[in-house]
Amino acid sequence: MTWEPQPEGLQQILTLLKESQSPDTEIQQAVQRKLEELNQYPDFNNYLIYVLTKLKTEDEPTRSLSGLILKNNIRHLGTNLQSDIVNYIKEECLMAVGDPSALIRATVGILITTIASKGGLINWPSLLPSLCGMLDSQDQYVCEGAFGALQKICEDSAEGLDSADLNRPLNVMIPKFLQFFNHSSPKIRSHAIACINQFIIHRTQVLMLHIDAFIENLFRLSSDEDHEVRKNVCRALCMLLEVRMDRLMPYMNQIIEYMLQRSQDQDDSVALEASEFWLSLAEQNICKEVLGPHLPRLAPILIRGMRYSDIDIILLKGDVEEDEMIPDREEDIRPRFHKSRTHTLKSSTDENGEDDDDDGMDDDNSLSEWNLRKCSAAALDVLANVFREECLPILYPILNEILFHQQWEIKESGILALGAIAEGCMQGMVPHLPELIPYLISCLSDKKALVRSITCWTLSRYANWVVMQPNHDQYLKPLMEELLNRILDANKRVQEAACSAFATLEEEACTELVPYLSFILKTLVFAFSKYQHKNLLILYDAIGTLADSVGHHLNKQDYINMLMPPLIQKWNMLKDEDKDLFPLLECLSSVATALQSGFLPYCEPVYNRCISLIQQTINQDMANTANPGQYEQPDKEFMIVALDLLSGLAEGLDGHIESLVVNSNIMELLYQCMQDIMPEVRQSSFALLGDLTKACFQHVARYIPDFLPILGQNLNPECISVCNNAIWAIGEISIKLGADTRLYIPLVLNQLIAIINRPNTTKTLLENTAITIGRLGLVCPLDVAPLLQQFVRQWCTSLRNIRDNEEKDSAFRGMCQMITVNPVGVVPDFIFFCDAAASWVSPKSDLHEMLQKILSGFKTQVGEENWRRFVDQFPPQLAERLTAMYDI
Numbered sequence: 063m064t065w066e067p068q069p070e071g072l073q074q075i076l077t078l079l080k081e082s083q084s085p086d087t088e089i090q091q092a093v094q095r096k097l098e099e100l101n102q103y104p105d106f107n108n109y110l111i112y113v114l115t116k117l118k119t120e121d122e123p124t125r126s127l128s129g130l131i132l133k134n135n136i137r138h139l140g141t142n143l144q145s146d147i148v149n150y151i152k153e154e155c156l157m158a159v160g161d162p163s164a165l166i167r168a169t170v171g172i173l174i175t176t177i178a179s180k181g182g183l184i185n186w187p188s189l190l191p192s193l194c195g196m197l198d199s200q201d202q203y204v205c206e207g208a209f210g211a212l213q214k215i216c217e218d219s220a221e222g223l224d225s226a227d228l229n230r231p232l233n234v235m236i237p238k239f240l241q242f243f244n245h246s247s248p249k250i251r252s253h254a255i256a257c258i259n260q261f262i263i264h265r266t267q268v269l270m271l272h273i274d275a276f277i278e279n280l281f282r283l284s285s286d287e288d289h290e291v292r293k294n295v296c297r298a299l300c301m302l303l304e305v306r307m308d309r310l311m312p313y314m315n316q317i318i319e320y321m322l323q324r325s326q327d328q329d330d331s332v333a334l335e336a337s338e339f340w341l342s343l344a345e346q347n348i349c350k351e352v353l354g355p356h357l358p359r360l361a362p363i364l365i366r367g368m369r370y371s372d373i374d375i376i377l378l379k380g381d382v383e384e385d386e387m388i389p390d391r392e393e394d395i396r397p398r399f400h401k402s403r404t405h406t407l408k409s410s411t412d413e414n415g416e417d418d419d420d421d422g423m424d425d426d427n428s429l430s431e432w433n434l435r436k437c438s439a440a441a442l443d444v445l446a447n448v449f450r451e452e453c454l455p456i457l458y459p460i461l462n463e464i465l466f467h468q469q470w471e472i473k474e475s476g477i478l479a480l481g482a483i484a485e486g487c488m489q490g491m492v493p494h495l496p497e498l499i500p501y502l503i504s505c506l507s508d509k510k511a512l513v514r515s516i517t518c519w520t521l522s523r524y525a526n527w528v529v530m531q532p533n534h535d536q537y538l539k540p541l542m543e544e545l546l547n548r549i550l551d552a553n554k555r556v557q558e559a560a561c562s563a564f565a566t567l568e569e570e571a572c573t574e575l576v577p578y579l580s581f582i583l584k585t586l587v588f589a590f591s592k593y594q595h596k597n598l599l600i601l602y603d604a605i606g607t608l609a610d611s612v613g614h615h616l617n618k619q620d621y622i623n624m625l626m627p628p629l630i631q632k633w634n635m636l637k638d639e640d641k642d643l644f645p646l647l648e649c650l651s652s653v654a655t656a657l658q659s660g661f662l663p664y665c666e667p668v669y670n671r672c673i674s675l676i677q678q679t680i681n682q683d684m685a686n687t688a689n690p691g692q693y694e695q696p697d698k699e700f701m702i703v704a705l706d707l708l709s710g711l712a713e714g715l716d717g718h719i720e721s722l723v724v725n726s727n728i729m730e731l732l733y734q735c736m737q738d739i740m741p742e743v744r745q746s747s748f749a750l751l752g753d754l755t756k757a758c759f760q761h762v763a764r765y766i767p768d769f770l771p772i773l774g775q776n777l778n779p780e781c782i783s784v785c786n787n788a789i790w791a792i793g794e795i796s797i798k799l800g801a802d803t804r805l806y807i808p809l810v811l812n813q814l815i816a817i818i819n820r821p822n823t824t825k826t827l828l829e830n831t832a833i834t835i836g837r838l839g840l841v842c843p844l845d846v847a848p849l850l851q852q853f854v855r856q857w858c859t860s861l862r863n864i865r866d867n868e869e870k871d872s873a874f875r876g877m878c879q880m881i882t883v884n885p886v887g888v889v890p891d892f893i894f895f896c897d898a899a900a901s902w903v904s905p906k907s908d909l910h911e912m913l914q915k916i917l918s919g920f921k922t923q924v925g926e927e928n929w930r931r932f933v934d935q936f937p938p939q940l941a942e943r944l945t946a947m948y949d950i
Contacts, residue, residue, distance in 0.1 A: 065108050065150055075100075075109050076117075079124045079131075097131065104144055107135055111151045114169060115158035122165045129169035133176045152177060156192055159211060160204030167203065171211040179218045183228055190215075190231045194238055202247060209242075209253035216260040224266050232261065232268045240272060243279040248288030255283070255294035262301040273309055277302070281313070284320055289329040296324055296335040303342045314352050322356065325363050330371065334434045337367060340441040349448050357449065361456050364445075365464070367438030368475040368482075370512065374435065375471075380512050384552040390595045402742045403706045403749040404783050405790040406826050439482045446486025454490040457483060465501070470510045477505060477513065481520030488527070495527055499537055506544045511553035518548060518556070522563035525570040534574065542567065542578060546585040549604075554597060557589070561600045565607040572611045579612065583624045590628040595642075598632075602645040605629075606652035616653070617660040626664055629653065633668070638675060638700075647672075647703040651710030658714045665711055669722045672704040672711075676731050683738075698740050705735060705746035712753035720758040728754075729765050736772045741784045744776060748787035752794045759798040766795065766806075774809035779817050779827060786827050789814065793834035797872060800841050807838060807845045814838075815849060818856045825860075832860040836873025839880040847880040850887030858894035862901040871909060874898075878912040885919075892920060893935060900943040914948045921950055 078100075082093040100106045113120065113128035132151070136143070155177070158170045178186055193215075196208035212235075216223065223232050235257075242254035258276060261269045269276065280295050299317060302310055310317060324336035340360065343349050353360070370380065379385070446453060457479075464476035480498070484491070491498075502524075505517040521528075521541060528537045545567065548560035568575060575582060586608070589601050605625070609616055616625075629650060636643050650668060654661045682696035708728070712719050723729075732754075735747035751769065755762050762769075773795075776788040792810055796803040817823065818831045835853060839846040857877065864870050881888050881895075888895055899913045921929045933941055944950060 065105075065112075067109055067112050071109060072112070075106075075113065075128075076120070076124065079113070079127050082127065083123065101135065104147055107132055107143065107147055108150060110135070111154045111173075114166065114173075115154045115161070122163050125163075126165050126169045129166075129173050133173050136173070136176050136180055148177070148181070152186060152189075156189075159193070159196060159207035160199070160201055161207065162203055167207040167210055170207065171214050174211045175214040175218050178215055183215075183219060183222060190228075190235070194235060197238065197242065206247070206249055206253070209250060209257070213253050213256050216257045220260045220264055220266075224261075224264070224268070230268070232266060236261070236266075236268050236272055240275055240279060243283060248286065248291055251283065251286065252288060252290040252294055255280070255291065255298060259294060259298050259301065262298065262305055265305055270306075273306060277309055277313075281316075289327070289332050292324060292327065292329070293332045293335045296321070296332060296339065300335070300339050300342045303339070303346065307346060307348070311348075314348075318353065318356050322359055322363060325360075325367065330434050333367065334432070334437055337364070337434060337437040337441055340364070341437070341444060344441070344444040344448050349445075353445075354449075357445075357453060358456050360445075361442075361453065362460055364438045364442045365457075365460055365475060365479050367434050368442070368478050369471050370435060370474065374433070375512075378512065378555075380510075382553075383509070383511050385554050386552045386557070386592065386594070388554075388594070390554075402702055402745045402783065403709055403787075404745070404826070405749055405752060405787055405830065435478075439478055442479060443482040443485065446483040448486070450486055451490030453483075454487055457487070458494070465498075470508070470513055473505075474510070474513045474516055477502070477516050477520050481516070481523045484520070484523035491524075492527065495524065499524065499528060499541070503540050503544050506548055511551075511556050514548060514551065514553070514556045515559035518545065518559035518563040521545070522566040525563075525567045529567075529570045529574060538571065538574065539578075542571075542575070542582075546582065549585055549589055550592060554594060557593065557597045558600055561589075561597065561604045565604045568604070568607045568611040573613075573615060575608070576612055576615045579615065579618075579621060580624075582608065583621055587624050587628055590632075599642065599645045602649035606649035609649075609652040609656035613656050614658055616656045617658055619660075622657060622660050625653070630664060633671075638671075638678065641697075641699075643675075644699060644703050647707045651707040654707070654710045655714040658716070659718060661711070661714055662718060665715060665719075666722065669708070669711060669719075669726070672708050673726050673728060673731065675700045675704040676735065677727075680731065680734055698738070698743055701735065702742050702746045705743070705750050709746070709750045709753045712750065712757045716757050719754075720761070723754065723758050723761045729761065733765065733768055733772075736769065741781050745784045745787050748773065748776070748784065748791045752787065752791040755791065755794040755798055762795070763798075766799065770795070770806045771809060774806070774813070777810065777813040777817065779820055779823060782824055782827055785817070786830050789817075789827070789830045789834045793830070793837040793869075796834070796837045796841050803838060804842045804845055807842055811835075811838065811846060811849065815853050818853050818860065828856070828860040829864055832857045833869045833873040836861075836876035838876065840872055840876030843876070843879040843883045846876075847883035847887065850880050850884045851890065854888050855891040855894045858891070858898035862898050864901075866903050866905065871906060874902075874905070875909060875912065878909075878916060881916055885923075893932070896936070896944055897940055900940055900947060902947070910948075914950070917944070917948050917950050 078093055078096055081089055082097075084090060084093075110128045110132035114125050114132065117125060136151075151173075155170050155174050158166065159174075161167050161170065174189070178189060183189065190212075193208045193212050196204050197212075199205050199208070222228065223235070224230060239254045239257050242250050245251050245254070258269065276298075280298055283291055283295050286292055286295070299310070299321070321336050321339045325333055325340075327333040327336065340353075343353060370378070375381070446457075461476055461480055464472050465480065467473045467476065480502075499521070502517055502521050506514055506521070508514050508517070525541075528541055531537050542564075545560050545564045548556055549564060551557050551560060586601065586605055590598070593601055616622075629646070632646055633650070636646065654665070654668070679696045679698055679701035682693065683698070685693040686695045711722075732747055732751060735743050736751070738744055738747070751762070751773075770792070773788045773792050776784050779785050814831050814835050818828060818835065835846070835857060854877075861870060861873060877895075877898075896917065899917065902910075902913075905913065924932065936944075
């Protein structure tokens, strides 16, 4: 196609491109409007490609900008562009691949990839052959430009390139790329490895055929003088570790030696890529065996990698000790994600529930990108989990030397390392902690803010040990007091680290904190007046966690008078569309649950606002569905957090919530939320339904015919949390509904039995399913008992680890009822029933009697001789417990 621009049109576009580089926002907005107008003219895109590829007299930034605007147009318009325009752009791109300017070559590469991914490679059949042909060009720029474009295509379309639809172009491309591993230009060598690296994780067939040549070539380039080449070699070896360990094993010692050198590379990006290798290796079964001999050399390298670099300190403003008065920049506040409410049971084995996946390397979250320091610390953490105490003889002398170092950067890295090994080496660290913990507590008042902040994190990693020590005056009290001082630090990073560490301490200490509540609340409330925006959000977390940890002990008038006014003041200041409501609503949900009746004076405005947030979100969602162009899609997180706070209110206020429910349309809103397409909305609405059922069933009752079929439709274990909460709600409803539950059993029972028998189902889901089946059996034994044999074994194994509580009590009563109706159903699995019965610590007397009756009835039924043979199969502990508890 021959196309020539009009001179005045060209001039107008050049002027626009120049103006768009102006720092003046008004000019930029005017340019934006003008560009949108010009987009109405199809050949505007021809002008853009013309400026990029033909106007070599123009400056590079203007030409490149023209290409980037064109890229955005193609992304938005894609296949709607006229084919002759698209063909013109394609031709021009291929001709400009070898432009002398690196910036223009890169822009052309981005443009080519955008066209290829938008229209599909299949619609540009000449592209790959043309680019591969250009690789052989004598012109260095053409070769580089083609490789740059190919690398972007390999990144974007890795799987497509191996498809039969395109005649598997990789069969040609991979052998071709391998030829360029020994090219004279480091840039070309680097591109060649980077292209092939895209296909390692996919185990692409043609690469697997050439795997030996690939590995051989990598080894040849391992000491390349170019840092980009070394970086790509390290990246390839990391991925091969996961995919083709068999091929690397013969050379594992040499590879480890190489990675030890590269982890200390002068170039930080190479050192980072190499340090990733230790993270990958830690996941392999052979890690301990192959890495053990090298650990004495690796440990000091990782610990050295954990030091702040000069550039880190500048970026972190590490020399600014007091910044509490400086307002936060909005862009520094990371989005927070609300964790929807899930109904879980406390089991007797794990006190703390799920561990928070906090790697704590977030001490520098304004550098939230991955860097050498974080990677080295993460590697030390995972390796400590592999080698456990065995690595302490190597690590402890190093730590001992640097922890007390005069230079603050070295001391700081030692404190970080001490935190990193806490989980893996805890057993071995215990003898050293009586000396180390007081030292760390003293470091909380170090004159360097970065030392104070990392010390908060490290101490939080040892909080469990501190709480377990019998004399609280020795460790817990000083740690708590010093952390509270740091919560009021003059440095924002320290405030943040102290708040997070204190939340961890709260989770570990729970009611041990009750004697200090007054002091704790004074500090947290004072922080309200002191904190800037970002830390205020973390402070809400610390208060919510405190409420979760001490529960009803918070319900004292003095405490309520201290805590509630600042929370309600923030609540009143925030607008309905302000996302800061999320953490505040979460915090209030925990506080309402803990304060119980103490929250009554505050509950009405809070309740009404939650209802209003749900209503607004539903209205917006309906408007958006009806007229997508006219109305924005709502942020449903407002609705989710509001549903969860209502759950907290229902749980805390119990029957007192009745007067609020009766005057609102909460049931109609709940009916809509339960059918929302977003799983998190359904998850939270089922949690609320369960809590309202417990608190004021009289208002739920008439909606049951509408609600139960929806619960039945959500029994899909693929969506674990939704399914879990639906099951829990069914159980709560059945207890209140009693014998009338019979109508709904066909809707749910078979699905519940399928879930309890499903392999690899999570513990929480199994426990909730077992409780609900037990409850259905309690209220409708005649309907559930006939199926007993299909679930009794799984039922018993699911509930043996749960602590004694109301839910377990109702479920076991149901099981006893079902066995009475269908004793034959339990016979093949009776040993499992015995084990479950023995899991009680102190059942209520009438339940104890029911269990005893079933056990002794079985013994009488089979006769003394058979019973003795049966008991001989029991583990000794089980036989002893049954005799002690049930006298059989």
